[in-house]
Amino acid sequence: MVSIERNPTRAVQVGSITVGANNPIAAQSMTATHTQDVEATLEQVNALHAAGAGVIRIAVDSKKDAAALPSIRSQTEANLAIDLQENYRLAADVAEHVDKLRYNPGHLYHHETEKPWQEKVKFIAGVAGDHDCAMRVGVNCGSVDPAKKEQFDEDDSIGPMLASALEHCELLDSIGFTRYVVSLKDSDPQKVIEVNQRFAEQRPDVPLHLGVTEAGMPPDGVIKTRIAFEQLISRGIGDTVRVSLTVPNVRKPEEIEAAQGILADIAIGRVRSVVDFGLDTLNIISCPSCSRVENEAFIELAEEVKQMTAYAKDHAITIAVMGCRVNGPGETDDADLGLWCGPTHVNLKKGSEPIGAFPYDAIIPRLREELDRIINERGDVAGTVAGV
Ligand code: SF4
Numbered sequence: 001m002v003s004i005e006r007n008p009t010r011a012v013q014v015g016s017i018t019v020g021a022n023n024p025i026a027a028q029s030m031t032a033t034h035t036q037d038v039e040a041t042l043e044q045v046n047a048l049h050a051a052g053a054g055v056i057r058i059a060v061d062s063k064k065d066a067a068a069l070p071s072i073r074s075q076t077e078a079n080l081a082i083d084l085q086e087n088y089r090l091a092a093d094v095a096e097h098v099d100k101l102r103y104n105p106g107h108l109y110h111h112e113t114e115k116p117w118q119e120k121v122k123f124i125a126g127v128a129g130d131h132d133c134a135m136r137v138g139v140n141c142g143s144v145d146p147a148k149k150e151q152f153d154e155d156d157s158i159g160p161m162l163a164s165a166l167e168h169c170e171l172l173d174s175i176g177f178t179r180y181v182v183s184l185k186d187s188d189p190q191k192v193i194e195v196n197q198r199f200a201e202q203r204p205d206v207p208l209h210l211g212v213t214e215a216g217m218p219p220d221g222v223i224k225t226r227i228a229f230e231q232l233i234s235r236g237i238g239d240t241v242r243v244s245l246t247v248p249n250v251r252k253p254e255e256i257e258a259a260q261g262i263l264a265d266i267a268i269g270r271v272r273s274v275v276d277f278g279l280d281t282l283n284i285i286s287c288p289s290c291s292r293v294e295n296e297a298f299i300e301l302a303e304e305v306k307q308m309t310a311y312a313k314d315h316a317i318t319i320a321v322m323g324c325r326v327n328g329p330g331e332t333d334d335a336d337l338g339l340w341c342g343p344t345h346v347n348l349k350k351g352s353e354p355i356g357a358f359p360y361d362a363i364i365p366r367l368r369e370e371l372d373r374i375i376n377e378r379g380d381v382a383g384t385v386a387g388v
Pocket residue numbers: 287288289290291292293322323324325326327328331
């Protein structure tokens with residue numbers, strides 16, 4: 001075993017486990033079923049729990065989603081977290097049935113725009129405190145607090161994420177709520193490494209949940225994530241982890257198996273040297289899918305994109321494939337070509353320029369056209385242009 005000195009983080013209890021304070025690093029996952037479909041969601045929760053998930057996150061976007069929680073809670077032993085988006089007030093409807101509340105600072109701006117974000121965080125923390133819940137401040141590269149973005153250069157994606165996370169920690173500490181963890185996720189493993197290192201330098205006491213968002217399909221998605229985890233965990237950073245993979249629902253427990261495999265390898269020093277992903281090769285990123293997916297054809301589409309684009313493997317081009325219209329538009333911003341899926345159509349954009357919405361059976365040839373165009377525009381010199 002390799003001896004790794006972990007950061008002296010606070011202990012944060014999440015249901016039956018404690019994260020931080022040198023406790024074993026917990027592997028987490030998130031359900032991808034429709035939360036309102038209690039039977040399917042419960043089946044996935046229990047499959048993830050059986051695979052060894054320390055915490056399982058469930059998206060709650062509506063009152064109907066919230067209404068499913070009591071039934072799910074009553075039929076599983078798993079530690080449950082909920083994922084809040086714009087509708088932060090739903091925390092009050094579900095907190096008594098879960099062990100952790102996750103909110104994204106960048107999503108607190110959409111509802112009640114006149115109300116300061118501080119009031120909303122105090123509300124969520126109050127609910128968490130009343131119901132014995134931990135919290136996660138989940139900062140994501142695709143949906144960073146717009147006010148923070150304004151304070152940094154357009155090409156500095158790390159500064160706003162870091163500032164946003166630190167600001168939320170400060171507020172939570174100031175109101176005496178310290179039972180929280182932070183996550184800072186990006187689809188680029190190098191950025192995940194940098195932002196988490198910089199955060200841990202300033203707040204070595206705050207437990208970190210690590211993940212590379214939209215890592216894609218296995219095996220590439222596992223490799224990208226492994227790079228980030230190896231670099232961070234070997235430096236003592238990281239208390240919980242998630243390997244986000246684009247896989248069909250029945251294969252979701254692979255996220256836990258992959259996380260456990262990486263953690264076991266790091267523990268015995270079996271690590272790879274860092275590969276610079278995205279610098280001189282084709283980089284396909286795709287979201288891990290969750291209950292917000294509106295058409296299950298998304299999983300198949302992600303696979304088709306991977307197969308169709310294989311011919312361009314030596315070009316530094318990033319293509320992002322996202323499962324929904326909620327996060328898809330924002331999370332494809334940094335890609336050369338971005339796709340996000342609606343119920344009947346797939347939206348395509350080149351950089352920040354929308355190209356159009358195409359039926360599922362028409363998107364692949366259209367994507368190929370745009371990919372060829374980019375390769376030609378760049379002079380057809382493989383591997384010389386940074387994609388993002
Ligand atoms: S892009 Fe949409 S479907 Fe995919 S993980 Fe994010 S919220 Fe879920």
